[in-house]
Amino acid sequence: MQKGSIVETEDSDSVEDERRSQRLSQTKRTHRQHIVDELVRTERTYVQHLEMLQDFKKEVEQQGLIPGDARHDIFLNLNKLLDVQTRFLIHVESEDDKPEEDQNWGRLFQMFGDHFRVYEPYIINQKICEESAVRNFDKLREIQGSPELRQIVESPPILTGFLLKPFARLCKYPLLLEDLCKNGALDEERKTDIRGGIAAMKKILNAANAYMAKQEQFKVVQDLKEQVEDWKGHQVEAFGDLLLHGSFVVVKGDGMNTEREVSHVCVHWCSPLLTTSLQYRMYLFEKILLCCKEIGQSRKGKISTKTAPPPTRNGKPKMALKGRIFMANVTQIVYTSDKPGKLAIKICSDSQVSASTNLINSGHLRMSDLLAW
16 A cells, blocks of 8 residues: 555656646747737737728828828828738738647748838838828818728827827837747747848838938938038038037037036037137038037027027028038047046047047937047
């Protein structure tokens, strides 16, 4: 009996271990299935929202609520987006119907990587889309149709929220895939495929973001051309691409003890005669660094309406070109950090002009950017 009891205990332990292993395995599968369920469920909802948006677009066209150029600005290539997402949803549901051991979500996203490039123009157009939707909102809210369609124009934020869903969805895909890769109990082959799917989605986002950044830089340069009253013979087209720009406090003076704490980047132009600080706009191009000041600006940073000329067509203030350093003349860059979160950089050129920069978490410049000078 004692021996039987021992055998029974061993059998019980073995069964319990097997049950524990099954529970752990089931927990992993449940978490994996939770991620997949979220992907499938939200994909269906997303496609439904795109269909609603397409119906809204059709009604706007048929009822002639806004001009054709405004419709193009708002909806752009929505039809192509819906076409791609409908086909993608079919593949998502097909993949979900397979046994878990046969599912390969990373390969599916890689397969649709090129198809998802239809998102690039839509994302790039995002700002124009939002501005046009808000500008034409009063006309759009007059739409006649189902309660679901009228719900889209209950308020400007709801309308723009619908229009920005494609961008939000594309940003969501890498997050879902990363969660699946980390917590989905996948083998290495499928993890590799998942990483490939993540890379495919991020490639599209990065391409769109890079293009938008380039558009923004182009706009800044066009504004700068009109803002500076006297270019002193310089041609902006010869400066190369604009790399960085921002508002800074500039201190003219020889001694570094004239520095003062500010909440943004400070640039100090060194001169043996002057130790005063002013607010400046700095523009770093490939070939030159420009220092500009708003005309009529006092030493305390205030603008006098009596001395300031009329603004540009875009409402930007007129500026004077106050200093410049050609990158070809830069001979030395020295940086030091004497306070936490603060970086002082001195730029020396063969024309004996130098500058030092204090970085205080401005978000405009990075150490790597400055050292790349």
